[in-house]
Amino acid sequence: MATLQELMAQRAALDQQIAETKDRERGDAVAKVRALMSEYGLTPADLSMRTPRGPKPASKVAAKYRNQATGETWSGRGLQPKWLKAALAGGAKLSDFAL
Structure with missing residues (x-):
């Protein structure tokens, strides 16, 4: 069974490999994108x-x-405006205000 220090050293080595691989693959992807942009005449705005x-x-x-x-005016959406509430409370009908 490995000790904690050995495992931590392995972890550090793996983290380093991951970072290097990520950088390399990212660089390859950027190169491919640039080649395609050049081939098709694309700009960053495109x-x-x-x-x-x-x-x-x-x-x-x-x-x-x-x-x-x-x-x-009122569109019929949302809360009724105060002027309409007051008129309805005073006995008016909603149809009285219809356009």
Whole structure:
């Protein structure tokens, strides 16, 4: 059975071999990519796979309801606006505000 020191030495040797192999294979891959880029006339911009990040812009939804007195509108999505809640509480019907 191997001692802890022997195992640690083997581990260090393996880590070194892994690093050297990774560097060599990475270099080979870069050389292949450069050769293909040269062969097909590609530029780094052609290889760009970046996509815009961040939230997508919210799409506008057409208004379905309008307050005739103020011109305020509501699309029917989300919470009802205060002007509509107040009018509905006062006895108006939602269809009264439909466009």
